[in-house]
Amino acid sequence: MAEIGKARRTPPTVIVDDVHVVYRVHGSGTGRGSATSALGRLTTRRSLPGTREVHAVKGVSFVARRGEAVGMVGTNGSGKSTLLRAIAGLLPPERGRVYTDGQPSLLGVNAAMMNDLSGERNVTLGCLAMGMTPQETRDRYPGIVDFSGINARGDFIHMPMRTYSSGMAARLRFSIAAAKTHDVLLIDEALSTGDGTFQRRSRERIEQLRAEAGTVFLVSHNSATIRETCDRTLWLESGVLRMDGATDDVLAAYEDFTHANPAPRPDSASRPDPGSRTAPDSRADPDSRTNSASRTDSGSGFGRP
Numbered sequence: 001m002a003e004i005g006k007a008r009r010t011p012p013t014v015i016v017d018d019v020h021v022v023y024r025v026h027g028s029g030t031g032r033g034s035a036t037s038a039l040g041r042l043t044t045r046r047s048l049p050g051t052r053e054v055h056a057v058k059g060v061s062f063v064a065r066r067g068e069a070v071g072m073v074g075t076n077g078s079g080k081s082t083l084l085r086a087i088a089g090l091l092p093p094e095r096g097r098v099y100t101d102g103q104p105s106l107l108g109v110n111a112a113m114m115n116d117l118s119g120e121r122n123v124t125l126g127c128l129a130m131g132m133t134p135q136e137t138r139d140r141y142p143g144i145v146d147f148s149g150i151n152a153r154g155d156f157i158h159m160p161m162r163t164y165s166s167g168m169a170a171r172l173r174f175s176i177a178a179a180k181t182h183d184v185l186l187i188d189e190a191l192s193t194g195d196g197t198f199q200r201r202s203r204e205r206i207e208q209l210r211a212e213a214g215t216v217f218l219v220s221h222n223s224a225t226i227r228e229t230c231d232r233t234l235w236l237e238s239g240v241l242r243m244d245g246a247t248d249d250v251l252a253a254y255e256d257f258t259h260a261n262p263a264p265r266p267d268s269a270s271r272p273d274p275g276s277r278t279a280p281d282s283r284a285d286p287d288s289r290t291n292s293a294s295r296t297d298s299g300s301g302f303g304r305p
Ligand SMILES: Nc1ncnc2c1ncn2[C@@H]1O[C@H](COP(=O)(O)OP(=O)(O)OP(=O)(O)O)[C@@H](O)[C@H]1O
Pocket: 023, 024, 025, 054, 056, 074, 075, 076, 077, 078, 079, 080, 081, 082, 083, 276, 277, 278, 279, 282, 283, 289, 290
């Protein structure tokens, strides 16, 4: 477990101890089965015949400390988002434990917002959901709208969110989440959306959040973003933590790896590496997925949503 320089002296905020996360994908079996047989499987914890398991995170351990911004890199399907969700307490580990000091907040580009409601209503709901009082919500509202830049080209904040571009929606989501000081803020690719100006503002806000004693995790495929934001980086590959260290060292090793192992071209998609990727159809149908929840071993520090 690598720990970086001066951060070693500050208290830990996240301890990930030998965490494994397994997805169970149902739907490749032949019939639906009876209620009695389903009940039997529940009580004996046997899987449905035809259930596929995806071992997305395999024995990952590390400690993150107050004031650190930790990048997370890895090729597609390497387990970065899954690990973030496990740290956020949204996916129970199959094995191992996650301990957090304070409430982790996951900010992903897919975080739920109400598309039929206006940006304004979403800001209010988001602030209340993060635990702000109605008065705090009213006080922060103008700052959030300003930060997002949503109104730069007209009065979009009063329009339904479904009229926003994906970049605008991501900016508003980031602005809502960044309005609060988080103990542990988990950001999944949020900075890669939005224009250059917004990305710069986001980086500055992450710096402030760090200074305000939080810990920030940032998943991104953009090495420049990771380099500018994080001084420590974790590299995940096929669910395994391959490297944990200073960002420059980890990115150099990761970039060597991706040059030596370029991503498969679309015409070779018919020959996937069965060890590293799930068949695409298992991600396509949300109803066919069940997250492994047979055993919840996560630490007591979690506030479950
Ligand atoms: N809900 C799910 N059900 C089944 N398998 C899943 C689910 N979500 C992710 N997976 C699988 O788990 C593995 C890790 O996926 P994950 O999304 O964590 O990777 P990632 O590193 O974030 O990928 P990317 O960089 O493409 O966003 C992949 O094999 C993926 O297909």
